[in-house]
Amino acid sequence: MPRSRWPFNLSAAAVVALVVGLAGTTALFVGMRRLEHDKVELDFHQRASLRTATLGQQLTETVDVLKFLNQLFATVEPVSREQFRVFTEPLLQRHPYLQAFNFHRIVTEAGRQDYEEQMRRRFPGFAMMRLKDGKPVPAEPRDQHLVVDYIEPMRGNEVAFGLDVSHNAQVAAAAGNAVDTGEAASTGIVNLAQGDGGLRGFLVIMPVYRHGMPLETIAQRRAAAVGDTAAVFNAAGLVDKILRAKGLLDDASIGISVYAAATLDERALVYRTGVQAMTPDTPSWLPRWVFYDQPDEIVRNFDVAGRTWRVMISAAPEAFFRKHDGSLNTLVGGVLFSMLLAAFVQVLASRSRRVHKLVEQRTAELMHANALLVDDIAARKRAEEGLRLRQRAIDASANAVIITSAVPPNYPIEYVNPAFERITGYSAADVLGRSCSLLWSKDRDQPEIQEILAAAREKRETHTTLRNYGKDGRMFWSDTYVAPVRDESDEVKHFVVALYDITATRRYQAELEFQASRDTLTGLANRNLLHDRLRQASAYAERYGHPVWVLFLNLDRFKFVNDTLGHRAGDQLLNIVAQRLREAARESDTIARLSADEFVIILPESAIESLSPAVVRRIMDAVAQPIVIEGYEFVMGCCIGIAVCPGDGSDADTLIKHAGIAMYRAKETGRNSFQFYTACMNQQAMERLRLEGDLRNALDRGEFVLHYQPQVDLGTGHILGVEALVRWQHPVLGAVPPARFIGLAEEMGLIVPIGNWVLREACRQSVAWLQAGHGQVRVAVNLSARQFYQQDLASTIESILDETGIEPHLLELELTESMMMNDVEHAVGILRRLKAIGVYLSIDDFGTGYSSLSYLRRFPIDLLKIDQSFVRDITIDPDDAAIVLSIISLAHSLRLKVIAEGVETEAQLGYLQRHGCDFMQGYFFSPPLPAGECAALLRDRRRLPMPRRQTLFVVEDEAAPKASGAR
Numbered sequence: 001m002p003r004s005r006w007p008f009n010l011s012a013a014a015v016v017a018l019v020v021g022l023a024g025t026t027a028l029f030v031g032m033r034r035l036e037h038d039k040v041e042l043d044f045h046q047r048a049s050l051r052t053a054t055l056g057q058q059l060t061e062t063v064d065v066l067k068f069l070n071q072l073f074a075t076v077e078p079v080s081r082e083q084f085r086v087f088t089e090p091l092l093q094r095h096p097y098l099q100a101f102n103f104h105r106i107v108t109e110a111g112r113q114d115y116e117e118q119m120r121r122r123f124p125g126f127a128m129m130r131l132k133d134g135k136p137v138p139a140e141p142r143d144q145h146l147v148v149d150y151i152e153p154m155r156g157n158e159v160a161f162g163l164d165v166s167h168n169a170q171v172a173a174a175a176g177n178a179v180d181t182g183e184a185a186s187t188g189i190v191n192l193a194q195g196d197g198g199l200r201g202f203l204v205i206m207p208v209y210r211h212g213m214p215l216e217t218i219a220q221r222r223a224a225a226v227g228d229t230a231a232v233f234n235a236a237g238l239v240d241k242i243l244r245a246k247g248l249l250d251d252a253s254i255g256i257s258v259y260a261a262a263t264l265d266e267r268a269l270v271y272r273t274g275v276q277a278m279t280p281d282t283p284s285w286l287p288r289w290v291f292y293d294q295p296d297e298i299v300r301n302f303d304v305a306g307r308t309w310r311v312m313i314s315a316a317p318e319a320f321f322r323k324h325d326g327s328l329n330t331l332v333g334g335v336l337f338s339m340l341l342a343a344f345v346q347v348l349a350s351r352s353r354r355v356h357k358l359v360e361q362r363t364a365e366l367m368h369a370n371a372l373l374v375d376d377i378a379a380r381k382r383a384e385e386g387l388r389l390r391q392r393a394i395d396a397s398a399n400a401v402i403i404t405s406a407v408p409p410n411y412p413i414e415y416v417n418p419a420f421e422r423i424t425g426y427s428a429a430d431v432l433g434r435s436c437s438l439l440w441s442k443d444r445d446q447p448e449i450q451e452i453l454a455a456a457r458e459k460r461e462t463h464t465t466l467r468n469y470g471k472d473g474r475m476f477w478s479d480t481y482v483a484p485v486r487d488e489s490d491e492v493k494h495f496v497v498a499l500y501d502i503t504a505t506r507r508y509q510a511e512l513e514f515q516a517s518r519d520t521l522t523g524l525a526n527r528n529l530l531h532d533r534l535r536q537a538s539a540y541a542e543r544y545g546h547p548v549w550v551l552f553l554n555l556d557r558f559k560f561v562n563d564t565l566g567h568r569a570g571d572q573l574l575n576i577v578a579q580r581l582r583e584a585a586r587e588s589d590t591i592a593r594l595s596a597d598e599f600v601i602i603l604p605e606s607a608i609e610s611l612s613p614a615v616v617r618r619i620m621d622a623v624a625q626p627i628v629i630e631g632y633e634f635v636m637g638c639c640i641g642i643a644v645c646p647g648d649g650s651d652a653d654t655l656i657k658h659a660g661i662a663m664y665r666a667k668e669t670g671r672n673s674f675q676f677y678t679a680c681m682n683q684q685a686m687e688r689l690r691l692e693g694d695l696r697n698a699l700d701r702g703e704f705v706l707h708y709q710p711q712v713d714l715g716t717g718h719i720l721g722v723e724a725l726v727r728w729q730h731p732v733l734g735a736v737p738p739a740r741f742i743g744l745a746e747e748m749g750l751i752v753p754i755g756n757w758v759l760r761e762a763c764r765q766s767v768a769w770l771q772a773g774h775g776q777v778r779v780a781v782n783l784s785a786r787q788f789y790q791q792d793l794a795s796t797i798e799s800i801l802d803e804t805g806i807e808p809h810l811l812e813l814e815l816t817e818s819m820m821m822n823d824v825e826h827a828v829g830i831l832r833r834l835k836a837i838g839v840y841l842s843i844d845d846f847g848t849g850y851s852s853l854s855y856l857r858r859f860p861i862d863l864l865k866i867d868q869s870f871v872r873d874i875t876i877d878p879d880d881a882a883i884v885l886s887i888i889s890l891a892h893s894l895r896l897k898v899i900a901e902g903v904e905t906e907a908q909l910g911y912l913q914r915h916g917c918d919f920m921q922g923y924f925f926s927p928p929l930p931a932g933e934c935a936a937l938l939r940d941r942r943r944l945p946m947p948r949r950q951t952l953f954v955v956e957d958e959a960a961p962k963a964s965g966a967r
Contacts, residue, residue, distance in 0.1 A: 021338025637672030721778030808838030868902020
C-alpha cells in the first residue's frame, strides 16, 4: 500500500519562522497584558484608597461631633432639656447620618422611684424600660441604671426614650470604659430600639462628670460620673450616606464590605454593596491576569472611638478584551503575521527548489532578486510603520492638531485629532471642510488673528496667543502655532495648526495677580495695594489741594466672637463687616484689611463733596448694625483713628501709623468712638514706647527699689509688719509712679519676674532686720493675677523661703477679691497649697470687688484689708462708716483679723479703734519709706500716738447720721 504524502513539503525555515513569530507574539502579548493589568491595579488602588480614607475621616468626625456635644455638659451644669435640644439641632442638620443624640443619666435603684415620678410630671406614663427580644419591658431592679434621659430628635426615636441601657452588655462596657478613661468609647454592632429592634447600629459614648470633682484616678472619675452623652448611628445607613454623599457608590464594579470588628467576620458585617470578587477558572500554570483583570482585594483598618473597624474593597474579574484591545490586537496581528511570514518563507523555499532544479545557472540572479525583494519589503514596512507611528503620535497628543488646505481664502480643515474634539467640543464631522475662524466666534477684533491670516497669505510660520471659543460658547486661551507643509516640489499644499490650551495657566496667573493685591479672606485691598493707593492719594492731595482722610478702624470685642464661636464664625463676621464697609464707602474710596480685625479706609475729598465727621459716623453706624451668626446676634462697635493728608504726613507708613495712634487713643476714651490724630498723641505713644523699652531692662539694671509702709497693732501701738511697695528709679525720668508702669508690665508679661523679685527682696529685707536685732517683722507683698494663677506659684514661694531663710509666717501675701472670684474652685485650691506652706494670707481692697459669703468662708485667709476709699470718709459719710463697721463685724464673725489702709487723720484712727479694728497703716503713722528709714523706726521702737478723747465726729458708734457737739 503506498505511503500517504503531504500535499506540499513544509520547509524547516517556514517552521522556524512560524515558531519564532508565535514566540515573539506571545512575549509581546504577555508584556502588554502585564502593563494593562498593572494600570487596572493602580486605578483600583486609587479608588479603593479614596473610599477607605473617606470612611475613616468621616467616622472620626462622628466622634468629634460627640466631643463637641460633651463640651456642653462640661461647661454648663445642669443642662436643661431645652438646651440639649437647641444645641443638638444644628449638629443633626449638619450630620444627617446620625440616628440620635442621647444623654444617659445614672440612676440608682434607691432613687429610681423619685426619678420616675419626676419624669411623669412632664411625660405622663413614663417608666424605665429595657429591651427584651427587641421589645421594651419594665427594667428589673439593679444597683445602678443607665437611662436614656435626653434624646434628640424625639421623632422616630420615641421607643428609646427612658430605656435602661445598662442591661446591654456592650453599651454598659463602653460606658464603663469611657468613664474610666475620660475618652470616647464605641460599642460593637448592637440591635437598636428603633425599628422594632431590627435596626443594627452602634453608639459612641463620652462620660459626663459632676463639676468640680477631682478626676485624677479611675476611682475619682467613677465617683464623679453622673452619666454620659452618646451618639447613636444606624451602621448601614451611616456608611451608605458617607459614601453616597461623596459620590463613591456610582461605580458598581467596586464591592465594598465594612465590618465593625478587626476581622472579616460576617457577624460583624455592617454594610456591603457592589459586586463581590470571584476567582475565575484559569489554568493553574498561568497567572490569572493573563486573561482576566481582577485587582487583589484591599483591606484597611481604622479606629472608631477605640474600636477597630475593617473595610474590604474588591472587584469582580473581567475578561481582558472587554476594556483593552491593544493586547488582543497584538495577539491576533502577531499570529497572522507569523502565519503570513511562514507562508511567505514556504513560498520562497518552494520557488527556490523549483528554480534550483530547472536552472542552476540562474541561481545567483534569483538570489539577488530575492534579496532586492526582501529589502524592498523591509523598506515598505518601515515606511508604513513610520506613517502609523506619526499618526498614533498625533492622535495621542494632548494638544489639538489641525491640518488645513492651503487654498485661500477659507483654508478648509481636512483633519483634526481627538484632542481637538476634547478641547473644543466640535467633532471631526462638525469642522471638516470649514474654516478655522469658527473657533474665533464673534471675537474677531483680536490683533493676533491678523497675524495668523498674514502668515497664511505669506506661507510662513507664526506663533501667537488667542482667545478661542468651543462649541458650547466656552472661551479658552490657546498658544497657537501655524506651520506650512511643502511637497516634493517645495509648494505649500497644507498648514499644520497646533493649539495648546493655556486657560488654566492664564487663570492661575490672574489669581496670582489678584492675591498679590487682595486680602484672601475678604477680597479687600491688602497692604501692598493700600500703599499704592495711598501714594496716589497723597499725590492727588498735593496736586489739587483736597485733603485725604486715612481711617484706621478696629472692631470692638472681636476676640470674644473668636473665643466663643470659633475662627470660622470670626471669618464670617469679618466678611460681613467688609461688605458693610463697601456699601458705606464711595466708589472712589479704598478699603483695605491689614490684619485680623484692623481695616484702613482712604477717603479722598472731591470738588463736589467735602469730608466731615458725618462720613465717619456713617461708616461706624454701618458696622454697628446687628449681625446674626450661628443663631446668635452680635452688635459690633468699632473705634476709628483718623489721619489727614498732607497735614499729618504724606507717605503711606506715616499716615497709617498716625491713624493707628489715633485709633488707640479712641479705644482709651471708650468703645465705638473716633479720634483725629494730633501731635501730642504721637508724643504720648513715643513716651509709652520708650517706657516699654526701658522697662524690659529695668530689672536687669537694678532700677527697682522697695519702700516699706509700717502696719501697726491698734491694741498695743507697736509695729507688727510692713507692706512692701515697688518703686522704679528711672535713670532719666527719675521716680516713675507705679500707676505708669504696673499696668504696662501686666501688658508686656513682665509682672511675674518683677513680682518674684519683690517677693525675694522683701523676704531678704525681713531677714536682714531680724539679724540686725529689730525683731521679727512680717512683710506683706501684693500678688498680681498672673502670679497667682501660675502653675508653679507654690513651688516658687517655697524656693524663695528656702533661699532667703525667712520663716513662712513672716511672709504675708495680699490678694484681691476679683482675682479669686474669677475661678473660685481653682483659687481655693491655690490658697490651700499656699496655706500648707505656712504663709499669711490676706484679701486686699476688700469691699471694692464682689464676694459671696459662701465663697469667703471657704478661703483659708487670715486677714481682711479695708480699702482706703472707705476709710477716707468714715468720719463724714455715714455710708462709708456703715461699710467699714460691717467689714469689721463680718471679719470677726469669720474669726479673721482686719487692717485698715489709708489712715491719715486722728479722727479716722479713733473711729477704727473704738469699733475694734485690729491693725492700721497710713500716712498718720508713716508714709512708705526706704529700707534704711524704715529700719530707723524699728530701731527706735516707735509707737502709735493714742488719739485725744475729744474729737469731732459726725458718725456715732452706731453709724447713724446724727449731729454731734464740738470739741
